[in-house]
């Protein structure tokens with residue numbers, strides 16, 4: 618009689634989130650969103666993914682990827698569970714990074730984990746212009762952060778009706794789809810934007826408090842956005 622092989626305990630399912638952006642530069646609004654999401658969804662890891670070539674912003678306007686990545690890494694260093702990611706680091710041109718591909722890549726690498734995609738309300742409203750957005754909606758759960766000036770009730774309008782799940786009543790905190798859930802993160806309300814940070818620096822104004830301290834130090838040391 619053969620003795621059965623000892624069963625290896627399955628690794629506990631982790632909750633991980635992807636937070637993509639231009640991060641030009643990363644600012645305290647991004648950090649506030651990530652912290653609120655980390656607390657509410659008990660996230661084990663948040664991957665901050667600066668995009669080297671975002672489809673929606675023209676290449677000329679962007680600061681070098683290496684600077685944007687360095688600032689993201691400095692901001693992450695202050696928070697356990699925040700991880701800078703090279704998933705959308707420069708690749709041979711004309712490669713443009715689409716979120717659907719990035720989500721699929723993480724899904725392949727973390728097949729058993731609960732995957733979330735963090736996004737601001739302004740960007741979620743643009744979703745219908747994103748590549749394969751209907752497939753993207755099916756591919757993971759979403760955490761949509763409120764942003765001053767954008768109404769969260771408008772978010773329901775961008776979900777195709779046939780994607781709505783049976784139990785999708787009018788819950789203020791989530792939209793239940795057939796294959797995923799869109800959670801609304803209403804506990805953050807940061808007015809900060811990268812545009813404001815860049816404009817203040819161009820006008821020689823201070824940015825203290827608008828970006829994490831190490832990011833401020835980096836921007837001033839490298840004389841960025843002058």
Ligand code: ATP
Pocket residue numbers: 637638639640641646647650735736737738739740741762763764765806807808809810811812813
């Ligand atoms: P820019 O001003 O250059 O357009 P941004 O401040 O919107 O930049 P991004 O790097 O483009 O920053 O944003 C990355 C993600 O973070 C997007 O999903 C965006 O909606 C979200 N986000 C940025 N700032 C905030 C904020 N203050 N509150 C909530 N979400 C935010």
